[in-house]
Amino acid sequence: MNNNQNNVVKSFPETKTHQNKLFRLIKSTLLLSLLLFISIFALTAFFSSLPPSPARIFYSISSAVIPSSSYRSCNxxxxxxxxxxxxxxxxxxxxxxxxxxxxxxxxxxxxxxxxxxxxxxxxxxxxxxxxxxxxxxxxxxxxxxxxxxxxxxxxxxxxxxxxxxxxxxxxxxxxxxxxxxxxxxxxxxxxxxxxxxxxxxxxxxxxxxxxxxxxxxxxxxxxxxxxxxxxxxxxxxxxxxxxxxxxxxxxxxxxxxxxxxxxxxxxxxxxxxxxxEPGFHQLDVRGDVYGILAAHPVAPLVSLHHLVGAKPLFPGENQVDSLRRLLHAYKADPGLTIQQSFCYDHSRKWSVSISWGYTVQLYPSLISSKVLSVPLQTFHTWRSGSEGPFVFNTRPMRDDPCERPIIYYLDQIKEIGEGKTLSTYKRAAAADGKECAQPAYKNALSVENITVSASKTGPKKWMKAPRRECCEIRNSPTVYSNMRIMIRSCKPRESITI
Structure with a gap:
């Protein structure tokens, strides 16, 4: 009994020593963990205040793959x-x-x-x-x-x-x-x-x-x-x-x-x-967006922006009414809206550019489709109001009336027969009131209206390559100063010699 008691008494100091060592170890571990947490928090706050830079690419990418607490799983x-x-x-x-x-x-x-x-x-x-x-x-x-x-x-x-x-x-x-x-x-x-x-x-x-x-x-x-x-x-x-x-x-x-x-x-x-996709339009331009819409790229029109304060799309109307007119054409044939087409009348040496549902430009001369597809610069840059540059080529809108096209705007549109539309465009007076006195221009100015007959585009029109179709100009009877041109079967960016 005495020996056992002595052994028990001797073990008390050893147990207390082990407990002290364990306590110090736990205390040191907690202190290091706290210091590490504070350091990480401070570094995160510091780097978050810096602007992104290439040097922080690892930080950005690693953060990108850590989902937030509000992330919803997807199936x-x-x-x-x-x-x-x-x-x-x-x-x-x-x-x-x-x-x-x-x-x-x-x-x-x-x-x-x-x-x-x-x-x-x-x-x-x-x-x-x-x-x-x-x-x-x-x-x-x-x-x-x-x-x-x-x-x-x-x-x-x-x-x-x-x-x-x-x-x-x-x-x-x-x-x-x-x-x-x-x-x-x-x-x-x-x-x-x-x-x-x-x-x-x-x-x-x-x-x-x-x-x-x-x-x-x-x-x-x-x-x-x-x-x-x-x-x-x-x-x-x-x-x-x-x-x-x-x-x-x-x-x-x-x-x-x-x-x-x-x-x-x-x-x-x-x-x-x-x-x-070229159909999305920020329209970061000042002034008149006419030149852009009259030479729209061959793609469905998806959106228009920055029209508040811009010059109305149609003369004599406010911007909202102008948009209603364009949307009226859009409802008749969404896929063809403001798609550009070309036609030529070699007997008169005339060139015609059509932005369906919006405008027609008549040139009393033969101009290549490559030139006609370039927008007239009726606008300036958004931020500085300068002449450019833009992300596309432009051609100047000349002050000389003999170097400008005769412009027509959509007047009315209606559906005819099975899958066809008939749209009429009325000649607009020049903004500055000037008209060219050259004989070729005088003959062209006798055209008061241009009517376009077109087949509707199907829902899969833009899912495949465009099919080439004819573009034919026909003249209605001339009534003194009022002449009407009928243009049939115009498709986006199609041209034909007649």
Whole structure:
């Protein structure tokens, strides 16, 4: 018994020594963990305040693959197959509560509550709202949880609008294949938008839109940025990946000017390039957009922007009424709207350029289609108001009336027979009142109206290469100073010698 007691007594100091060592080890571990956490937090705050740079590429990419807490899982296998329809598109329009009441008139022009889906996202409830369903319903953006800029107390409006994609996605609405972003004054042409997006698989990662027309804007904001006013489309496959990183990414690019530039930077972190479609029009130009629309590229017209304050599309009308006139033609034949065609009358040595549903230009001389396809410069750059440069070639609109075309604007349009339209264009007086006195011009000025007969474009028109068709000029009887020209079967960018 005594020996056992002695052994027990001797073990007490050894046990206490081991406990002290264990306590010191735990204390040291906790202290090191705390110091490490503080260091990581401080470094994160420091790097978040810096502008993005190539040196931080690893930081950006590694952050991009860490999903946020609000990330929703995607199951693309549940998506139905078949052609893309308008109800597969969810529009997300950026707006402000103070201006929505006045600017929504542009959305009313194209929005159909029975066929279009989406919302305009505002910073607050608008002060007043007139009743009606002919414009998009509104939602108020939530305040983002991401870190604020050290120099600002609240998130910027561009940060808020950059998150519209995320908020639209998180609504979880069924059957959405594409998220289309735009502004509250963007005029979309929905059927043509469907035709464009139908070419792409929404389950893949696609970022589709257009850049600015003015080089100075593209240099400043990036040629790989889809400008938001003209609208851009994000496939469901890309949205699944993008929404998981968007808040943290917006915080990294907080100092970028526009929401579209921020979204572009986030898309670039995922390695997805911009797919350009020429039917998206930011219209970063000042003055008269006539020259651009009269020589539209051979592609469906998808959107128009920056029309507030611009010269009306049709003379003698305000901009909203001008757009109504253009949309009237669009409803008659969406795929052919403002598509350019060429016709020649060699007996008179006349050249005719047609922007279907909008305008006709008559030249009392023979001009190559290569020249006619170049837009007349009736506009200036967006930022500096200079003569250029633009991302396309231009030709000058001369002061000399003998070097300008005789211009006609759409007067009326109607459907005739099975799948055909008849549109009439009326001669407009020169803006400066000057007319060329040369004999060739005097004969051409006797043409008061030009009528175009055309076959409608089918829904699959833009899914295949254009088919070459005839373009024929016929003259109706001359009634003194009023002469009418009939042009039949004109298709985009077709020309024929007659």
């Amino acid at each position: 693309l296998s549940t998506h139905e197959s078949g052609p893309t329809r308008l109800d597969h598109i969810l529009f997300g329009l950026g707006g402000a509560s103070k201006t929505w009441e006045t600017r929504r008139v542009y959305s009313q022009l194209w929005w159909d509550p029975n066929t279009t889906r989406g919302f305009v996202w505002l910073d607050d409830n608008p002060p007043k709202m007139s009743p009606g369903r002919s414009f998009p319903p509104y939602r108020v953006s939530v305040r983002a949880w991401y870190s604020l800029s050290p120099t600002q107390n609240t998130p910027s409006s561009s940060d808020r609008m950059a998150r519209i994609l995320k908020e639209s996605f998180e609504l979880g609405l069924p059957g959405v294949r594409w998220f289309v972003m735009g502004d509250d004054d963007t005029v979309f042409f929905p059927e043509n938008l469907v035709r464009v997006l139908s070419k792409y698989d929404h389950r893949e990662m696609y970022y589709i839109g257009g850049s600015s027309e003015s080089v100075e804007q593209d240099v400043m904001h990036g040629y790989e940025t889809a400008f938001g006013g003209g609208g851009f489309a994000v496939s469901y496959g890309l949205a699944c990946e993008l929404v998981g990183i968007l808040d943290g990414c917006i915080n990294r690019y907080h100092n970028y000017y526009g929401s579209d530039e921020k979204v572009s930077a986030c898309v670039a972190e995922l390695g997805v390039p911009l797919t350009k």
